[in-house]
Amino acid sequence: MRKANTTGIHLGIDVGSVSTNLVALGEDEEVLASVYLRTQGQPIAAVQRGLIELEAQLEDVPLEVGSVGTTGSARYLSGVIVGADIVKNEITAHAVAASFVVPEVRTVLEIGGQDSKVILLKQGVVVDFAMNTVCAAGTGSFLDHQAARLGIPIEDFGSHALKSSSACQIAGRCSVFAESDMIHKQQMGYRVEDIIYGLCQALVRNYLNNLAKGKEIVAPVVFQGGVAANAGMKRSFEDALKTEVIVPKHYHVMGAIGAALLAKDSIGNGETKFKGFGASSIDYRTSSFNCKGCANNCEIVKIEVEGTVLARWGGRCGKWEVQEVEEEAAV
Amino acid sequence: MSITVGIPQALLYYKYYPLWEGFLGGLGLEVVTSPATNRRILTAGVEAADNEICLPVKVFYGHVLSLKEKVDLLFIPRVVSVEEDAYTCPKFLGLPDMIRAVGDMPEVLDPIFNFRLGSRRVSRDVYSFAKRFTKHPAKVWRAWRHGVDEQRRYVAKLESGWTPVEVLSGKAPPEAKGDMTIGVVGHPYNIHDEYVSMNLVKRLRKMGARVVTSDMLPHRVVEAEANRLPKKLFWTYEKEIVGSAFYWMRSGTVDGMIYMLSFACGPDSLIQVLLEQEAKREGAPALMPLVIDEHSGEAGLVTRVEAFVDMLAWRLN
Numbered sequence: 184m185r186k187a188n189t190t191g192i193h194l195g196i197d198v199g200s201v202s203t204n205l206v207a208l209g210e211d212e213e214v215l216a217s218v219y220l221r222t223q224g225q226p227i228a229a230v231q232r233g234l235i236e237l238e239a240q241l242e243d244v245p246l247e248v249g250s251v252g253t254t255g256s257a258r259y260l261s262g263v264i265v266g267a268d269i270v271k272n273e274i275t276a277h278a279v280a281a282s283f284v285v286p287e288v289r290t291v292l293e294i295g296g297q298d299s300k301v302i303l304l305k306q307g308v309v310v311d312f313a314m315n316t317v318c319a320a321g322t323g324s325f326l327d328h329q330a331a332r333l334g335i336p337i338e339d340f341g342s343h344a345l346k347s348s349s350a351c352q353i354a355g356r357c358s359v360f361a362e363s364d365m366i367h368k369q370q371m372g373y374r375v376e377d378i379i380y381g382l383c384q385a386l387v388r389n390y391l392n393n394l395a396k397g398k399e400i401v402a403p404v405v406f407q408g409g410v411a412a413n414a415g416m417k418r419s420f421e422d423a424l425k426t427e428v429i430v431p432k433h434y435h436v437m438g439a440i441g442a443a444l445l446a447k448d449s450i451g452n453g454e455t456k457f458k459g460f461g462a463s464s465i466d467y468r469t470s471s472f473n474c475k476g477c478a479n480n481c482e483i484v485k486i487e488v489e490g491t492v493l494a495r496w497g498g499r500c501g502k503w504e505v506q507e508v509e510e511e512a513a514v
Numbered sequence: 515m516s517i518t519v520g521i522p523q524a525l526l527y528y529k530y531y532p533l534w535e536g537f538l539g540g541l542g543l544e545v546v547t548s549p550a551t552n553r554r555i556l557t558a559g560v561e562a563a564d565n566e567i568c569l570p571v572k573v574f575y576g577h578v579l580s581l582k583e584k585v586d587l588l589f590i591p592r593v594v595s596v597e598e599d600a601y602t603c604p605k606f607l608g609l610p611d612m613i614r615a616v617g618d619m620p621e622v623l624d625p626i627f628n629f630r631l632g633s634r635r636v637s638r639d640v641y642s643f644a645k646r647f648t649k650h651p652a653k654v655w656r657a658w659r660h661g662v663d664e665q666r667r668y669v670a671k672l673e674s675g676w677t678p679v680e681v682l683s684g685k686a687p688p689e690a691k692g693d694m695t696i697g698v699v700g701h702p703y704n705i706h707d708e709y710v711s712m713n714l715v716k717r718l719r720k721m722g723a724r725v726v727t728s729d730m731l732p733h734r735v736v737e738a739e740a741n742r743l744p745k746k747l748f749w750t751y752e753k754e755i756v757g758s759a760f761y762w763m764r765s766g767t768v769d770g771m772i773y774m775l776s777f778a779c780g781p782d783s784l785i786q787v788l789l790e791q792e793a794k795r796e797g798a799p800a801l802m803p804l805v806i807d808e809h810s811g812e813a814g815l816v817t818r819v820e821a822f823v824d825m826l827a828w829r830l831n
Contacts, residue, residue, distance in 0.1 A: 271824070273817065274818075274824075275821050275825075310825070312821060314817065314818060477552060479552045481553075499709070
């Protein structure tokens with residue numbers, strides 16, 4: 184294998200609750216390939232499928248992998264699977280990607296499958312951020328659910344919203360109430376496109392009043408994450424903020440782009456830990472058990488390959504975390 | 515055999531345990547504390563307590579339940595006020611009654627501490643509480659002095675940079691290292707309960723940050739800073755939170771601040787607004803509120819804390 188250096192390609196993998204995204208950046212940080220998959224509750228399988236698709240797209244690229252970074256809620260798990268050089272939280276990854284695409288960006292609106300974030304930057308540096316807490320109202324999962332209920336493919340949801348001439352008033356504070364409100368409006372005979380656009384406005388209102396409460400939203404505003412595909416949401420944000428909202432070309436894989444950029448930065452002249460695209464054919468097994476060591480009864484998750492434990496985590500204390508023990512022993 | 519008295523390792527334990535232990539020990543009682551919060555304690559507390567109450571009080575219930583079979587008496591003082599012109603949280607006033615209402619409890623000792631009425635009144639209340647254990651006023655006085663001395667040593671240790679858990683367990687803090695310093699503000703029973711805070715302090719240290727907490731600042735500093743508010747706060751513990759945060763916002767000694775608050779805490783929700791307003795001033799260090807409740811998963815907390823540390827590191831570079 185060729186010695187890795189920054190002249191290779193750089194992979195970014197973002198495994199979220201709903202989607203798993205992979206990108207390959209070239210030497211000039213251009214997007215060579217990108218994959219967007221549904222996680223479907225199986226992050227390992229999703230990463231493996233993603234690697235196969237990414238490798239296929241890269242068939243004609245004669246470069247080796249120089250570095251790989253993971254992000255998203257399954258960042259530690261996917262980091263173990265692929266051999267990540269850097270594992271980063273998704274807030275940092277999204278901020279890095281946004282300021283890469285729009286260097287003067289001041290506000291990043293990111294809405295994904297089950298979480299949403301607002302990130303404020305000044306001169307390319309994050310100065311404040313917020314992420315939704317226990318409530319997932321207004322995220323992609325809810326829109327998905329509503330699209331399915333109305334029998335409209337999620338891809339067409341936004342274009343339906345744009346057809347609306349007068350939006351319905353929908354309560355956006357809570358998904359459950361929003362749904363009953365929408366049903367009520369349907370039963371009263373309102374047009375579907377007006378209901379959909381009303382829903383978009385309600386979600387934007389909820390986002391700005393809760394998540395972004397007290398935060399000063401300054402242009403340029405970049406809107407990314409899976410929900411940015413929804414033109415109705417973009418229009419609603421523009422109406423509410425009275426400013427242009429930029430949806431970047433690769434809006435749906437920005438987390439992965441951020442992870443790839445961070446990986447490239449971190450690797451320097453070092454050698455990547457990437458396990459190769461062959462990681463897609465390895466049989467990873469995960470299992471969990473309750474530790475009986477104390478009254479916490481932590482659920483410990485174990486990831487194994489052919490009887491060898493790759494990683495263990497989930498404990499309040501550090502005693503099961505083999506990965507760290509091995510790393511320390513190696514130093 | 516001596517009489518055992520239980521002190522739950524929750525709420526004001528983190529503030530006054532040395533005083534209470536010294537005092538009760540001086541009266542000849544054997545003090546028993548509950549173990550550090552764990553999942554069983556939290557679950558038991560959540561089940562026993564009223565659903566609307568804040569997380570730390572639910573945790574308190576859990577600790578009381580874990581002590582219940584092990585002690586003759588429970589020590590749950592009614593801490594009304596610890597200084598002039600200010601009160602503690604209203605829930606602390608009703609704590610002994612709330613625990614009695616659970617039913618089937620050991621006898622609850624609930625001496626009143628109400629410093630708002632002056633220290634003479636406090637002495638009188640202390641004597642009237644202690645007289646069932648000794649007939650000698652001098653012994654009560656000695657026991658109280660002993661407690662006060664222990665408390666003074668405790669506070670001095672906190673001000674030298676130890677956390678309450680470190681002082682009470684006698685384990686020195688690890689050597690401070692790292693380029694960034696993070697101030698953690700909030701109620702000590704949230705920050706220093708390692709189960710509730712999901713090890714926030716240790717986690718930050720592991721990520722390479724120096725950590726300072728509200729209880730490490732001298733009282734007079736905190737008091738002076740809190741007095742910058744146009745209207746005096748009448749809750750002592752919230753005044754400490756505001757005072758420490760205000761101090762760090764101006765002192766330039768921290769790179770960022772994390773405000774840990776519990777979801778159903780009324781005072782916290784008001785203080786949060788005050789702090790956020792102050793944090794908007796030019797040049798103030800970054801402030802991140804971190805809300806905890808019994809449903810909090812570790813993942814959400816870890817993501818936020820990691821992003822916060824990244825943000826500070828990014829700014830420092």
